[in-house]
Amino acid sequence: MNRFLIHFVLIACFVTTRGALLPTSIDVRLKSPWFCHDLDCPAFAIEDDKVARDMELRNYAAAQWVSTNVSDVKYDEAVRTGFWRLFQYISGTNEEDLKIEMTAPVKVQVVPGAGPYCKSQFKISFFVPIESQGSAPKPTDSAVYLDDAPAARFFVYSYPGFTYESKMLDKLNTALAALNTTDYKYDASYFFTAGYDSPFRLINRHNEVWIPAL
């Protein structure tokens, strides 16, 4: 009887864990979407795949990123500046002179400025490869830092092709307008963009805007 009960409890725990919406650790097998191609990318679970057209609600696991902040009027300019710093970091500008594999996506947190000519705050981030999660070398450029992102939920709007500031803002607006027609609540004070491809990939390109869920 006792043994039966223990068995039951174990199964119940297992089922609950498996059914939980939040992945608790980086698990390569959890999800490797097509748009990551052969690059490591962060794990997520889909909570609602039909929030709106081209938009799903994702639960991201906590993960380590390497980030740098840029203050600029222009998104494209800020991303170029940040990308270059992070590219130096993965090319060996770190305390172990270690070369680190490129991953996906290039994530950019945007905290919009007060007006169109005001500077916005951008945080550009690379995902730390799965095998280096938690053990990535310290950056030697003081503008670059290791960044532990907590588990979080985002409304993710996807679109193909090459992207740039005006197109991205247009997609963000489409996503926000669609979200406004649902009962979901979101944080409008910041958002993320995620780009999965190098400029050398000409087809099957994938881009996202992430709006924080409340």
Ligand SMILES: *[C@@H]1O[C@H](CO)[C@@H](O)[C@H](O)[C@H]1NC(C)=O
């Ligand atoms: C980097 O920028 C983000 C977004 O604006 C901000 O939340 C964070 O505090 C900044 N971190 C540093 C180290 O400046």
Ligand SMILES: *[C@@H]1O[C@H](CO)[C@@H](O)[C@H](O)[C@H]1NC(C)=O
């Ligand atoms: C969504 O709703 C908010 C709050 O009502 C509003 O401020 C915002 O302009 C709306 N956004 C779009 C793109 O319709």
